Amino acid sequence: MLKTTTKLLVSAALIAGIATSANAEKTFKWKLATTWGSTLTPFIDAPTNMAKLTEEMSNGRLQIRIDAANKHKAALGILDMVKGGQYDMGHSASYYWKGKDIDTLPFTTMPFGMTAPEQYAWFYYGGGMELMKKAYAKHKVLSFPGGNTGNQMGGWFRKEINSVEDLKGLKMRIPGFAGEVMAKLGLTVTNIAPGELYTSLERGTIDALEWVGPGMDIKMGFHKIAPYYYTGWHEPATELQFLVNEKSYNKLPKDLQQILLTAMRVSAYDMYIQNYDMSATAWSTMEKEFPNIKVKTFPKEVMDAMKKANDELLVEKSAGNPLLKEVLDSQKAYQKKARKWTEMSDYLYLKDNL
Amino acid sequence: MLKTTTKLLVSAALIAGIATSANAEKTFKWKLATTWGSTLTPFIDAPTNMAKLTEEMSNGRLQIRIDAANKHKAALGILDMVKGGQYDMGHSASYYWKGKDIDTLPFTTMPFGMTAPEQYAWFYYGGGMELMKKAYAKHKVLSFPGGNTGNQMGGWFRKEINSVEDLKGLKMRIPGFAGEVMAKLGLTVTNIAPGELYTSLERGTIDALEWVGPGMDIKMGFHKIAPYYYTGWHEPATELQFLVNEKSYNKLPKDLQQILLTAMRVSAYDMYIQNYDMSATAWSTMEKEFPNIKVKTFPKEVMDAMKKANDELLVEKSAGNPLLKEVLDSQKAYQKKARKWTEMSDYLYLKDNL
Numbered sequence: 001m002l003k004t005t006t007k008l009l010v011s012a013a014l015i016a017g018i019a020t021s022a023n024a025e026k027t028f029k030w031k032l033a034t035t036w037g038s039t040l041t042p043f044i045d046a047p048t049n050m051a052k053l054t055e056e057m058s059n060g061r062l063q064i065r066i067d068a069a070n071k072h073k074a075a076l077g078i079l080d081m082v083k084g085g086q087y088d089m090g091h092s093a094s095y096y097w098k099g100k101d102i103d104t105l106p107f108t109t110m111p112f113g114m115t116a117p118e119q120y121a122w123f124y125y126g127g128g129m130e131l132m133k134k135a136y137a138k139h140k141v142l143s144f145p146g147g148n149t150g151n152q153m154g155g156w157f158r159k160e161i162n163s164v165e166d167l168k169g170l171k172m173r174i175p176g177f178a179g180e181v182m183a184k185l186g187l188t189v190t191n192i193a194p195g196e197l198y199t200s201l202e203r204g205t206i207d208a209l210e211w212v213g214p215g216m217d218i219k220m221g222f223h224k225i226a227p228y229y230y231t232g233w234h235e236p237a238t239e240l241q242f243l244v245n246e247k248s249y250n251k252l253p254k255d256l257q258q259i260l261l262t263a264m265r266v267s268a269y270d271m272y273i274q275n276y277d278m279s280a281t282a283w284s285t286m287e288k289e290f291p292n293i294k295v296k297t298f299p300k301e302v303m304d305a306m307k308k309a310n311d312e313l314l315v316e317k318s319a320g321n322p323l324l325k326e327v328l329d330s331q332k333a334y335q336k337k338a339r340k341w342t343e344m345s346d347y348l349y350l351k352d353n354l
Numbered sequence: 355m356l357k358t359t360t361k362l363l364v365s366a367a368l369i370a371g372i373a374t375s376a377n378a379e380k381t382f383k384w385k386l387a388t389t390w391g392s393t394l395t396p397f398i399d400a401p402t403n404m405a406k407l408t409e410e411m412s413n414g415r416l417q418i419r420i421d422a423a424n425k426h427k428a429a430l431g432i433l434d435m436v437k438g439g440q441y442d443m444g445h446s447a448s449y450y451w452k453g454k455d456i457d458t459l460p461f462t463t464m465p466f467g468m469t470a471p472e473q474y475a476w477f478y479y480g481g482g483m484e485l486m487k488k489a490y491a492k493h494k495v496l497s498f499p500g501g502n503t504g505n506q507m508g509g510w511f512r513k514e515i516n517s518v519e520d521l522k523g524l525k526m527r528i529p530g531f532a533g534e535v536m537a538k539l540g541l542t543v544t545n546i547a548p549g550e551l552y553t554s555l556e557r558g559t560i561d562a563l564e565w566v567g568p569g570m571d572i573k574m575g576f577h578k579i580a581p582y583y584y585t586g587w588h589e590p591a592t593e594l595q596f597l598v599n600e601k602s603y604n605k606l607p608k609d610l611q612q613i614l615l616t617a618m619r620v621s622a623y624d625m626y627i628q629n630y631d632m633s634a635t636a637w638s639t640m641e642k643e644f645p646n647i648k649v650k651t652f653p654k655e656v657m658d659a660m661k662k663a664n665d666e667l668l669v670e671k672s673a674g675n676p677l678l679k680e681v682l683d684s685q686k687a688y689q690k691k692a693r694k695w696t697e698m699s700d701y702l703y704l705k706d707n708l
Contacts, residue, residue, distance in 0.1 A: 115700050265624075
């Protein structure tokens with residue numbers, strides 16, 4: 001009898017133990033919506049790698065299903081879906097919401113702004129993360145770096161640009177804030193679905209377009225029909241974005257929160273490096289197979305006009321938007337400090353080692 | 355009776371379940387030896403952050419104690435201690451073992467070599483990790499990137515250098531492979547304990563020294579006594595190193611292995627960004643408080659002589675060391691490809707935005 005009682009007590013204790021353990025061992029099944037198609041390397045790789053790492057590190061306790069744009073049909077509605085709780089997470093870019101909330105504009109990249117290492121330093125050690133948290137708090141959504149493209153190219157042009165005059169009246173596909181800058185310079189800015197870009201450029205419906213850089217441009221084939229490849233000014237360090245619904249996040253135990261945070265952080269850095277490799281490799285192919293491609297930098301006159309238009313637009317947009325102004329001021333001050341170090345270190349080194 | 359039997363069966367099942375769970379829930383207590391002192395920011399932060407992340411993500415199942423150099427008294431003996439199993443892990447730099455195993459030389463940085471993003475791209479997407487694995491396999495040790503300093507400065511000089519002649523006979527603290535290059539140019543290369551460097555430079559025991567960059571140099575005070583601050587050529591992207599004893603690693607369950615790998619990878623990237631911020635901030639202070647510091651680039655004649663000496667040394671060392679040659683060839687080919695992209699992207703962008 002004693003034995004049986006003991007056994008029963010043991011089993012009761014075990015049941016209690018299992019219950020606690022079962023709670024800690026609960027499996028979370030999340031959904032993530034991306035802006036991108038399921039084959040858009042390297043953008044799609046950042047959330048895919050993040051989900052894989054999360055699942056492996058949590059031993060299956062946090063599983064994140066990735067829904068590409070063709071599944072949820074709302075490529076540019078990611079913030080709304082994460083905010084509304086239809087999705088626990090999103091992968092997109094902060095500047096896509098600038099029409100709804102101008103405060104979210106500067107967390108992707110800014111024309112004439114910081115390079116990738118400068119911007120990561122601003123995010124993680126220069127107050128950027130705190131400002132991004134502040135900007136997204138009103139949406140009850142958490143926002144994190146989601147992968148950097150590095151410096152984007154200024155675009156493919158069918159004709160050489162020698163003056164501001166040459167730009168006037170050109171039809172160009174260049175979306176977002178950079179498009180607003182170009183519009184101020186007298187271009188007709190249009191947005192065209194990615195699948196129709198090649199034909200539009202070939203037929204002369206547009207005269208120029210920007211996409212990303214050699215790594216992603218090579219598949220689009222623009223280099224076959226528009227030989228002037230202009231260097232970048234408008235997106236020096238495009239950082240994609242992970243979004244997390246605050247309520248979903250708060251339900252996770254501490255260890256899974258840290259697993260998620262770390263998986264996002266490392267996948268973002270990795271995408272920067274992956275795209276560096278992709279661009280280096282693609283450019284080496286393009287240069288060999290299409291020796292007629294001409295890499296050009298916009299002349300000083302054009303750059304100065306772009307800078308002026310950019311500055312004016314930022315003053316306009318900052319008026320009545322104190323948080324936007326706070327973020328832009330923080331970025332400007334950090335860039336000034338970091339750029340001096342960039343000049344002394346990598347820039348002067350590269351100057352002698354090209 | 356039926357009830358009791360059921361209970362006993364249930365409790366047996368529970369005991370079995372607990373046994374499995376107890377195994378998976380085993381706590382691993384590891385030790386890591388670093389080359390650095392316990393306050394050497396940001397070097398010490400890379401292993402410290404890695405251990406903190408590992409503990410939090412594993413919910414305490416993998417705990418890593420960090421032993422700084424004053425504890426184990428073998429700052430440059432980390433590989434041996436990890437190899438011998440006295441430590442499960444190490445944090446150091448691969449080029450410290452070049453005297454014992456020349457194959458380990460190129461995994462830190464090389465004079466006139468890759469910048470940080472180029473080198474990370476080589477490690478993770480250009481075959482570098484596979485080559486590092488091959489080089490360390492003979493030691494039964496795993497090696498991983500452990501944090502990058504970014505481009506290091508060429509050093510503090512008491513006099514301006516206008517020619518190769520000016521370098522001849524100078525006494526300089528510059529350790530490692532770069533020291534061998536400088537010796538070929540006629541410098542007397544010495545190594546001096548960090549604590550005695552300031553006094554040695556002040557008293558003229560040495561005429562010049564290199565340390566790291568503004569972020570770490572500022573505490574040393576060299577700028578107060580040697581106003582010529584030369585830009586870098588010898589360590590364009592110094593990557594520190596995590597070492598892991600293979601046997602220790604193989605004992606970990608899969609989830610803890612992935613937690614460890616991810617924590618190392620993200621802490622390495624983070625140190626690069628942390629030091630970027632530290633250097634930018636420290637330089638801004640130095641420049642303000644010591645306007646007499648002159649930032650200089652070595653003249654072309656000097657650079658050319660350094661490049662020649664470097665190339666000759668690499669040919670010498672490669673002879674009879676096929677794996678070293680394989681690694682150097684892989685780096686050289688990757689650098690050539692990646693540098694073109696660096697020029698088109700960040701370099702040309704910076705040129706117009708300094």
